[in-house]
Amino acid sequence: MKFSANLGFLWNDLPLPDAIRAAKAAGFxxxxxxxxxxxxxxxVVEALAETGLKMLGLNTRRGNTAAGDNGLSAVPGREEEASAAIDEAVAYAGAIDAANIHVMAGNAVGDSARSAFIDALRYACExxxxxxxxxxxxxxxxxxxRGxxxxxxDQALGIINDVDVQNLKLMFDCYHVQLMEGDLTHRIKALLPHIGHIxxxxxxxxxxxxQGEINYRHIFKTIHDLRYTVPLGAxxxxxxxxxxxxxxxTSLREPI
Incomplete structure (x- = not known):
């Protein structure tokens, strides 16, 4: 297995270029x-070139976090801000040759939120x-x-099918899926054609x-056996x- 260091949590006390170098030194x-x-x-480009690492992804801005924002793209009435956040993310990702952008939906409910999210995703994909x-x-x-x-x-897959473009994929975070749905092995197998990152x-x-309740040796072997080769995000x-x-x-890199 190959692994990607998520620098939002790992080495987040270092400047981003130094965190990239630390990830390389640690074996990511x-x-x-x-x-x-x-x-x-x-x-960032300099640190990536120096280490030979690829930046797999980044997120769109959450908005006004002090006011409780956790993304903008599914929030009715925030369409202009959502588009600006997408433009910013695309420009940055393009400049550093990042592979993916996670478009954050935000706190919202209902059909109007779903419609806003679909419109934003079509814009982002284009x-x-x-x-x-x-x-x-x-x-x-x-x-x-919360919220x-x-x-x-299942909700994500419905949206992906409705948007119906090649470059919209699912971020399958085992932590979040286990807490909400469980059944990780079957879900990974079923959803693999739609997964862009794990x-x-x-x-x-x-x-x-x-540690904890998930047997990642089993999960990583499942992913390995499915011939998924993209580094998995820690x-x-x-x-x-x-x-x-x-x-x-070291202990989980080689599935058995």
Whole structure:
């Protein structure tokens, strides 16, 4: 297996270029991030070139987090802000050659929210296509993201089918899916044609993957046997020093 370090959680006390270098030194095969926009793209490009790592993805801005925003694209009345966030993400991802953009839906409910989200995703996919960038949507669990519009993989699949473009994919985060739906093995197998990226963390504490209720040796073997080769995103919260939570990279890298 190959692994991508999510720098939103890992080495997030370092400037992004230094976090990329730390991920390389720790043995990761790729990196991904949340909101890199305060860092000039050339600095990220330099670190990626130096390390030989690929940036797998970034998120659109959440909006006014102090007011409770957690994304904008499914929030009726925020369409202009959502489009601006998408434009910003596409420009940044294009500048650093990132593979994916996670378009964050935000806190909303109902048919009007679904319509707003579909319109925003069509816009995002059209803007991203010339750069060979995939757009991702990710269901979030209702413990960590109460009120978030997108909650389940079934809901996400319905939206993907309705938008019906090649560069809209599912972000399958094992942590969120386990908390909301469970049955990870069957869901990964069924949804694989629609999956653009897979992330993982332990459940229920979102810590390293060698603890908790999910048997990641089994999950990673399932993914390996399906011939999915994209690095899997380690989006977990380290317990103590990051260096003390990395033994899993060696122990889980080779499925048995």
């Amino acid at each position: 095969d790729a990196v991904e991030c949340h909101w890199p926009y305060d860092v000039a793209p050339p600095l 803007r991203a296509a010339p750069h060979n960038i995939n757009i991702l949507i990710e269901p979030l669990n209702h413990y960590d993201a 978030y519009f997108l909650k389940t993989t 992330q993982f963390a332990s459940v229920p504490d979102r810590g390293p993957p060698d 989006e977990y919260k380290p317990i103590g020093a990051i260096a003390d939570s990395l033994d899993w990279i």
